[in-house]
Amino acid sequence: MLQVKLTFSSFVGDQQTAATSWDGLDFTSGSNFFRSEHGVLQTHPSLKYTGNPGSMGKFQDELKRNPSLSSPHECARACREGEPPRICYYHFTLEYYTVLGAACQVCTPNATNVMTSSCQCVLADGVERGILTANRMVPGPSIQVCEGDKVVVDVDNRMEGMEVTIHWHGVWQRGTQYYDGVPFVTQCPIQQGNVFRYQWVAGNAGTHFWHAHTGLQKMDGLYGSIAIRQAPSRDPNSNLYDFDLTTHVMLLSDWMHEDAVERFPGRLAVNTGQDPESLLINGKGQFRDPNTGFQTNTPLEVFTITPGKRYRFRMINSFASVCPAQLTIQGHDLILIATDGEPVHPVQVNTIISFSGERYDFVINANQAPGAYWIQLRGLGECGIRRVQQLAILRYARGPYQPSTAAPTYDFGIPQGVVLNPLDARCNEPRDDAICVSQLKFALSIDKGILREKPDVKIFLPFRFALYTPEQLFQPHQYTAHLVAPNGDHVRSLIDGISYRTPTSPPLSQIDDIDDQEFCNGDNLPPGGCGTQGCTCTHKVDIPLNAIVEVVLVDEVQQPNLSHPFHLHGYAFNVIGIGRSPDRNVKKINLKHALDLDRQGLLHRQFNLPPAKDTIAVPNNGYVVLRFRANNPGYWLFHCHFLFHIVIGMNLILHVGTHADLPPVPPNFPTCGNHLPPMLI
Numbered sequence: 001m002l003q004v005k006l007t008f009s010s011f012v013g014d015q016q017t018a019a020t021s022w023d024g025l026d027f028t029s030g031s032n033f034f035r036s037e038h039g040v041l042q043t044h045p046s047l048k049y050t051g052n053p054g055s056m057g058k059f060q061d062e063l064k065r066n067p068s069l070s071s072p073h074e075c076a077r078a079c080r081e082g083e084p085p086r087i088c089y090y091h092f093t094l095e096y097y098t099v100l101g102a103a104c105q106v107c108t109p110n111a112t113n114v115m116t117s118s119c120q121c122v123l124a125d126g127v128e129r130g131i132l133t134a135n136r137m138v139p140g141p142s143i144q145v146c147e148g149d150k151v152v153v154d155v156d157n158r159m160e161g162m163e164v165t166i167h168w169h170g171v172w173q174r175g176t177q178y179y180d181g182v183p184f185v186t187q188c189p190i191q192q193g194n195v196f197r198y199q200w201v202a203g204n205a206g207t208h209f210w211h212a213h214t215g216l217q218k219m220d221g222l223y224g225s226i227a228i229r230q231a232p233s234r235d236p237n238s239n240l241y242d243f244d245l246t247t248h249v250m251l252l253s254d255w256m257h258e259d260a261v262e263r264f265p266g267r268l269a270v271n272t273g274q275d276p277e278s279l280l281i282n283g284k285g286q287f288r289d290p291n292t293g294f295q296t297n298t299p300l301e302v303f304t305i306t307p308g309k310r311y312r313f314r315m316i317n318s319f320a321s322v323c324p325a326q327l328t329i330q331g332h333d334l335i336l337i338a339t340d341g342e343p344v345h346p347v348q349v350n351t352i353i354s355f356s357g358e359r360y361d362f363v364i365n366a367n368q369a370p371g372a373y374w375i376q377l378r379g380l381g382e383c384g385i386r387r388v389q390q391l392a393i394l395r396y397a398r399g400p401y402q403p404s405t406a407a408p409t410y411d412f413g414i415p416q417g418v419v420l421n422p423l424d425a426r427c428n429e430p431r432d433d434a435i436c437v438s439q440l441k442f443a444l445s446i447d448k449g450i451l452r453e454k455p456d457v458k459i460f461l462p463f464r465f466a467l468y469t470p471e472q473l474f475q476p477h478q479y480t481a482h483l484v485a486p487n488g489d490h491v492r493s494l495i496d497g498i499s500y501r502t503p504t505s506p507p508l509s510q511i512d513d514i515d516d517q518e519f520c521n522g523d524n525l526p527p528g529g530c531g532t533q534g535c536t537c538t539h540k541v542d543i544p545l546n547a548i549v550e551v552v553l554v555d556e557v558q559q560p561n562l563s564h565p566f567h568l569h570g571y572a573f574n575v576i577g578i579g580r581s582p583d584r585n586v587k588k589i590n591l592k593h594a595l596d597l598d599r600q601g602l603l604h605r606q607f608n609l610p611p612a613k614d615t616i617a618v619p620n621n622g623y624v625v626l627r628f629r630a631n632n633p634g635y636w637l638f639h640c641h642f643l644f645h646i647v648i649g650m651n652l653i654l655h656v657g658t659h660a661d662l663p664p665v666p667p668n669f670p671t672c673g674n675h676l677p678p679m680l681i
């Protein structure tokens with residue numbers, strides 16, 4: 001059993017006064033700012049480019065200088081086949097910022113309960129803290145475009161002393177490999193004071209998101225949604241919904257009441273572990289102090305629907321912690337139609353459990369009594385200790401603003417019904433209470449090569465933690481990256497016995513500046529091997545262009561609460577199988593056992609329309625079999641999407657093709673690397 005001390009942060013009860021938390025105005029009952037209208041793509045608040053004057057100025061200058069550019073507002077449109085693509089221009093100004101900062105004195109919601117679009121006040125869950133923002137918003141600007149549009153984002157890094165990259169999670173970057181946003185893999189991080197222009201084609205439709213890929217910045221507020229819409233004729237499920245509104249993006253995140261770096265590598269006494277204090281839905285929510293019972297009164301997110309209509313919702317799990325997210329909507333079935341941007345045959349569920357990095361699109365039919373209904377988001381796994389949850393409201397237009405029932409609590413929630421992604425991962429037996437991702441059916445035609453019995457390349461990737469005693473870890477001249485887990489364990493991540501080290505220069509653009517000795521993989525370990533505690537080097541697996549690749553991820557972590565979600569850059573893969581050992585005597589799966597199962601043909605594989613995804617949770621004590629055709633050349637990060645696991649090495653690079661397969665490095669692309677000239681003395 002995971003033992004976690006129930007100590008809460010010192011701010012609780014001490015500092016949490018009216019001055020540091022939102023308890024002023026009740027405007028949960030009046031906010032109609034986001035109300036949707038018939039047939040019109042309603043303006044998402046973050047498309048309006050509220051923002052600092054500097055950012056606005058540069059943004060407008062650029063739009064004026066270049067008449068072929070479209071604004072975020074112009075790009076967030078209904079998509080029709082045959083219409084010319086647009087060039088959609090965005091400007092992100094990244095800053096240190098504050099929840100409930102002085103901006104809130106300028107534009108607290110007024111008496112009629114309408115926040116103006118130029119308000120720079122970030123409320124979050126009503127608890128004051130320092131944050132990082134893009135254009136003074138959490139979430140940052142939403143990118144909503146049509147399939148085939150070109151997206152240009154100028155990222156202006158004004159965070160003194162911080163470097164940053166932005167990753168466009170789910171966007172394949174075919175032909176624009178240099179703009180994938182992985183530090184020291186696809187680019188040098190953007191230095192303070194510099195602007196970096198990302199430009200990519202919205203080549204694959206779907207619900208995606210962007211987030212900082214550097215350090216722990218994502219958890220402090222640097223994330224936002226991406227919706228790449230397509231003409232209804234190109235979406236096999238378009239007949240199932242009437243509206244796909246810009247306001248119906250549902251961005252879920254976990255939230256701390258201090259900077260995420262305060263928890264890394266981790267503490268032993270106060271605020272231990274890396275679990276969040278709170279959750280947010282589209283950056284909004286309320287927080288109930290578990291010690292005092294004090295509750296903030298900030299606005300909850302409201303999603304408005306009209307009776308009789310069917311709505312596509314685009315849910316994004318932007319969590320950074322290890323907690324699975326459980327979403328349930330009172331009184332409404334969810335018709336699941338896509339995951340990670342890829343359509344599936346529709347299935348009806350009541351609750352969606354999702355992991356960091358996943359997206360689920362579902363349809364809600366406004367077929368209930370016009371009213372207001374609770375949306376409940378619960379943190380599962382480790383988040384069950386603090387019992388974190390958040391609420392939002394599904395509201396019928398012209399109906400009441402407040403649900404008629406009491407707010408669901410963590411322990412007395414909305415009935416869960418049929419669950420997508422049951423945590424017990426019983427995926428290979430008939431049941432009517434749950435559906436696993438591996439049971440979804442891909443709704444587009446599938447590359448026949450994927451369905452061949454034998455792939456061209458098969459890669460087993462067992463992953464685990466190396467556990468250290470303090471005596472081992474704190475030796476002179478030894479600086480092993482580690483995490484102090486909630487249970488006090490000191491661990492570092494290993495994939496196939498290797499902990500990932502960031503390259504000294506990005507191989508994509510500066511391969512000649514990298515010593516080949518920096519790279520390693522299971523077949524090419526550093527001299528002397530790795531031993532049981534593993535080695536640290538830049539884990540890189542080379543894959544020939546166009547090969548059919550099968551990856552078998554095997555969970556050797558063996559922490560009962562953890563299912564690690566792996567995200568692949570540059571691709572969607574097909575989920576061929578998810579399972580656990582069929583042998584009841586095998587208490588813990590490991591590489592050797594998975595290889596044995598595979599030899600006996602007992603690794604679960606099913607070839608009937610396996611669904612496509614880019615992020616997949618490996619069930620605790622289980623495995624996942626996935627396949628893709630390696631037809632996108634580049635250096636693609638493949639990693640656990642838990643933020644704190646990334647920084648202790650749970651990553652590797654899949655290097656597809658050769659440099660001859662790559663487009664040329666963009667002119668004047670920034671360079672970086674060690675500076676180690678001969679000594680002058």
Ligand SMILES: CC(=O)NCCc1ccc(O)c(O)c1
Nearest residue numbers: 322465467485486489557559
């Ligand atoms: C021996 C071992 O595997 N310990 C793992 C501890 C751990 C690490 C990271 C987490 O997020 C967590 O919850 C727990």
